[in-house]
Amino acid sequence: MDIQTKKIQFIQKFLALNNEAVIDKLETLLKKETLKESDQQASIEQYNREIDEAEDEMDRGEFISREDFKKQMDKW
16 A cells, blocks of 8 residues: 555545544644654754854864863863
């Protein structure tokens, strides 16, 4: 059975539901899963943007060496 057939069958069963509690549960589950997918995609995109920005900063020389960082830490 392909995904489109599954969706149609699910929608048909959903439309036949008369139990509001079950509909609420399905709605909550759908929202939760949709948020997971969008959060995961956003996280990957954000991660890639941060890597790109870090590489750009390195290319521009906008960083300090580990030794210089240790010296700064000693002053704290």
